[in-house]
Ligand code: IMP
């Protein structure tokens with residue numbers, strides 16, 4: 112994988128210290144609450160795994176499936192949500208976790224969907240915030256890093272279902288992206 116990387120955008124140390132900071136904020140905000148975390152698959156898996164292990168109290172955990180990109184780096188017009196919660200949402204303090212907010216389509220759709228289950232509170236938390244391409248009226252409640260327009264991979268984020276296991280966030284070399292789907 113190393114040979115495919117053009118540039119490391121956020122390194123492991125930066126991620127570790129940001130997550131520690133975020134965990135302190137979340138511990139403070141949720142310490143007295145019964146806390147439910149809903150992770151958006153698959154991109155949030157690595158972020159989720161590292162983050163929840165910094166939390167010293169019980170967390171109820173569930174996941175929701177969303178697909179936006181498939182084999183392209185252009186967002187599809189519509190995000191598909193495949194939902195089937197295994198735990199109660201009603202009356203719970205829910206935090207939705209995702210790897211990145213870009214246009215806002217995924218997070219908006221999932222937050223709206225979860226709202227219909229009447230949670231006691233509902234907030235969102237992302238690792239990356241691509242602020243320059245928002246199309247939907249939504250901002251994350253917690254966010255670790257702002258990033259630019261370059262399509263990134265690693266730490267859970269994929270290109271064509273690869274590179275999720277890189278321990279940092281990186282931009283791939285041009286030749287690694289399929290030319291027809293590449294963001295300019
Ligand atoms: P949005 O719906 O446009 O906000 O896009 C959010 C979803 O698209 C995220 O959950 C990611 O799975 C995916 N995504 C957006 N940008 C990138 C990227 O740069 N690399 C990998 N996945 C991305």
Ligand code: MG
Pocket residue numbers: 151152153154155177209210217
């Ligand atoms: Mg995703």
